[in-house]
Amino acid sequence: MRTNQVKEKLRRGEPVIGLFCNFSAPGEIEVLGWLGYDFVIIDAEHSTVDYQTMENMIRAAEVSGAAPFARIGLGLSQNILRFMDAGVIGAQIPLVNTGEQAQAVVDAVKYPPVGKRGLAGVRAGTFGILESMGDYVVSANKETLVTVQVETTQALDNLDDIVAVDGVDVVFLGPSDLSSSMGYAGQPTHPEVIKAITEAGQRIVAAGKYAGTIARDATAYAQWRQAGFQYLCTGVSALLIQSTRAYLEGCRQTDG
Numbered sequence: 001m002r003t004n005q006v007k008e009k010l011r012r013g014e015p016v017i018g019l020f021c022n023f024s025a026p027g028e029i030e031v032l033g034w035l036g037y038d039f040v041i042i043d044a045e046h047s048t049v050d051y052q053t054m055e056n057m058i059r060a061a062e063v064s065g066a067a068p069f070a071r072i073g074l075g076l077s078q079n080i081l082r083f084m085d086a087g088v089i090g091a092q093i094p095l096v097n098t099g100e101q102a103q104a105v106v107d108a109v110k111y112p113p114v115g116k117r118g119l120a121g122v123r124a125g126t127f128g129i130l131e132s133m134g135d136y137v138v139s140a141n142k143e144t145l146v147t148v149q150v151e152t153t154q155a156l157d158n159l160d161d162i163v164a165v166d167g168v169d170v171v172f173l174g175p176s177d178l179s180s181s182m183g184y185a186g187q188p189t190h191p192e193v194i195k196a197i198t199e200a201g202q203r204i205v206a207a208g209k210y211a212g213t214i215a216r217d218a219t220a221y222a223q224w225r226q227a228g229f230q231y232l233c234t235g236v237s238a239l240l241i242q243s244t245r246a247y248l249e250g251c252r253q254t255d256g
Helices: 005-011 026-035 051-064 077-086 099-109 123-128 133-143 153-157 159-163 175-181 191-206 218-226 236-254
Strands: 016-021 039-043 067-071 090-093 145-150 170-173 210-214 231-235
Touching: 005 016, 005 067, 005 145, 016 026, 016 067, 016 236, 026 039, 026 051, 039 051, 039 090, 039 231, 051 067, 051 077, 067 145, 077 090, 077 099, 077 123, 090 099, 099 145, 099 159, 123 133, 145 159, 153 159, 153 175, 159 170, 159 191, 170 191, 175 191, 175 210, 191 210, 218 231, 231 236
Parallel strands: 016 039, 016 231, 039 067, 067 090, 090 145, 145 170, 170 210, 210 231
Antiparallel strands: none
């Protein structure tokens, strides 16, 4: 299994920057990799991406140098397994509210003795061609990045239990769902939401995990970096809307 450069950067104390991709478009993934993003997150939570397209999106990330991750719901471990077997080297699981759920994530993503993932000769392990299945298990457990999303008040209450789970690498604060859970739906930048994320980030880092969240622009990125966050991303659809809207409005203003 290839070295996970995102994990290496995090270990060195460096920041990593990525994008959520909710379009079923391998070509888009390839462009993002060539642009220099550290990772792309194939968003299987808020998209219609299917397994066949997902595999080609992974290939596009690999060829262009971006680490292929996926955001996958926790409800069905078989769903996580299919993404892992296809070749994603990072699993980001939303709405993890308890330590028990965080442990279930590790169990689904990692092979024994760390987790409980089923083993077969799959694409992620080059079908046993370039390395033995035994060697692949060792490298997969070492290189795969496990990210859990904390995005409810319940999860904040259980944060100490979540960060205590061995095998969890990144704890990602999701501002949209968290704002809704806190009573500020649609206000992810509400001062109380920002305060909650900042304080949670401090606890995550103090526990020896990496803190992550959304950085919608360079200003937000600088804010979260100063607060100790290393794992930062936004949505490619949000950037598309911002840039194309600005272009269209600028052109129309020129015409009066």
